[in-house]
Amino acid sequence: MFKNMTLNDYSIEEGIRLRRMSSAGIRARQTELMKAHLLHASKSAFYQRLFREADFSPDSFSSLELIENIPFTERGQLSEYEADFYAVPNSEFVDLVQTSGTDGRPLTIGYTQADLQRLAYNEAMAYSGAGFMPGETCLITVTLDSLFIAGMAYYLGALMMNMRAVRSGPGRIDRQLELIRTLSPSVIVGVPSFLAKVADYAIEKGMDDFAEPVQGILAIGEPVRRPDMGLNALGNALSTGWNARVISTYAATELETAFCECVKGRGGHVHPELCIAEVVDDFGRILSDGELGELVVTPLGVEGMPLVRYKTGDMTRMYSGQCECGWNTPRIGPIEGRKSQRLKYRGTTVYPQTILRVLHDKLGIDMAYIEVTSAYDLSDSIKVVVGEPQEISAHRAKEIENAIQSIMRVKPQVILRSKEEVENKITGHGGRKPKQFFDLRGRA
Ligand SMILES: [Zn+2]
Numbered sequence: 001m002f003k004n005m006t007l008n009d010y011s012i013e014e015g016i017r018l019r020r021m022s023s024a025g026i027r028a029r030q031t032e033l034m035k036a037h038l039l040h041a042s043k044s045a046f047y048q049r050l051f052r053e054a055d056f057s058p059d060s061f062s063s064l065e066l067i068e069n070i071p072f073t074e075r076g077q078l079s080e081y082e083a084d085f086y087a088v089p090n091s092e093f094v095d096l097v098q099t100s101g102t103d104g105r106p107l108t109i110g111y112t113q114a115d116l117q118r119l120a121y122n123e124a125m126a127y128s129g130a131g132f133m134p135g136e137t138c139l140i141t142v143t144l145d146s147l148f149i150a151g152m153a154y155y156l157g158a159l160m161m162n163m164r165a166v167r168s169g170p171g172r173i174d175r176q177l178e179l180i181r182t183l184s185p186s187v188i189v190g191v192p193s194f195l196a197k198v199a200d201y202a203i204e205k206g207m208d209d210f211a212e213p214v215q216g217i218l219a220i221g222e223p224v225r226r227p228d229m230g231l232n233a234l235g236n237a238l239s240t241g242w243n244a245r246v247i248s249t250y251a252a253t254e255l256e257t258a259f260c261e262c263v264k265g266r267g268g269h270v271h272p273e274l275c276i277a278e279v280v281d282d283f284g285r286i287l288s289d290g291e292l293g294e295l296v297v298t299p300l301g302v303e304g305m306p307l308v309r310y311k312t313g314d315m316t317r318m319y320s321g322q323c324e325c326g327w328n329t330p331r332i333g334p335i336e337g338r339k340s341q342r343l344k345y346r347g348t349t350v351y352p353q354t355i356l357r358v359l360h361d362k363l364g365i366d367m368a369y370i371e372v373t374s375a376y377d378l379s380d381s382i383k384v385v386v387g388e389p390q391e392i393s394a395h396r397a398k399e400i401e402n403a404i405q406s407i408m409r410v411k412p413q414v415i416l417r418s419k420e421e422v423e424n425k426i427t428g429h430g431g432r433k434p435k436q437f438f439d440l441r442g443r444a
Contacts, residue, residue, distance in 0.1 A: 010121035019327040035061045041306040046084040098147040099253045110304045123157020126260030134162035141190035184213035192219045199241025216245045225334040257299040264324040267331030279318040352437040362403045369436045382412035387422030
């Protein structure tokens with residue numbers, strides 16, 4: 001079935017075989033790949049310097065346990081020393097990608113031919129693990145241009161899987177529905193909030209069978225699961241609106257690697273030949289299964305801009321042990337927040353996303369933002385501003401406070417404002433996405 005699907009060194013058949021090996025077998029393979037990766041990374045000026053300063057020699061890497069001897073790489077270093085990370089001459093880059101630059105200036109990532117093939121394989125394994133087959137049609141509703149990588153990654157992956165790609169791109173709801181009606185895609189790749197809007201629109205227009213061919217929604221860029229792996233409100237909206245399986249993914253442009261759920265939906269699978277993932281505490285110690293910490297990724301085999309133990313700033317949990325799908329690879333849970341946005345509130349740690357999720361899931365409130373200032377060293381002052389008509393304020397404010405108290409031991413300040421005022425605040429900052437968290441800590 002997976003014949004003719006080999007592109008250079010990557011074969012889906014081999015990939016599946018590797019994932020079904022024993023953990024020890026997988027780790028042995030990863031040790032070899034990690035050593036080769038470290039040797040290649042040390043061709044870049046950055047890692048040559050970093051390894052020398054840490055007195056670390058890639059040649060000495062003989063077991064995955066030794067990974068803790070290797071220093072981390074921080075996002076700030078990537079911005080500061082960008083070109084020092086290149087491990088090949090500029091002439092070998094065939095595609096340039098830029099991160100959206102949500103924190104800081106945009107970062108340019110160069111891909112070589114081999115990097116693009118590696119990415120295609122990553123997404124082919126994602127489709128395969130999520131239960132899709134050669135010959136199926138895939139509607140890609142994310143952009144392939146604008147220096148973005150996600151759309152192209154899923155496009156190349158679909159080609160490698162011998163699927164039929166339909167590059168509809170973002171927006172134009174009528175056109176998307178027309179393509180679904182005429183070309184019958186079984187898979188849709190897209191941003192959850194957009195796809196939820198498409199379903200709402202179709203239902204509103206009385207198009208009863210609009211989702212009939214669609215078996216699965218591959219959700220990128222926004223979380224669709226709660227930390228307990230159940231679907232969150234957005235995930236549920238997708239699953240009911242489309243009457244389809246919702247498959248969650250996690251990726252970051254600079255990682256050149258995506259973690260995609262399998263058919264069982266038990267977290268994003270770590271592709272063992274493409275990366276080593278760790279979850280660490282504030283002191284850089286590797287945490288046990290199920291503990292919340294920062295995700296650290298070493299994307300194996302990247303040629304152009306290799307990274308080693310890259311701290312993503314995203315908070316998640318690791319789950320190792322065999323998955324119900326039969327793959328013997330660890331999975332990462334849903335992202336629970338950004339480390340830099342972690343709030344300290346009278347002895348409790350909480351992330352703005354958690355508060356916003358509770359407001360959405362328990363009370364159906366989306367029109368809200370959080371503003372945080374420093375109260376004193378060990379506690380932040382948290383203000384939750386909700387756009388609600390003020391006439392019903394007394395009872396509603398209490399309801400909101402109670403919902404928040406269910407996740408934090410104490411109640412932060414809840415303020416009701418008009419919907420317009422809150423909407424202006426969250427959309428009026430000029431960014432591409434609505435902003436619901438305003439961090440004023442450390443400012444006078
Ligand atoms: Zn699985």
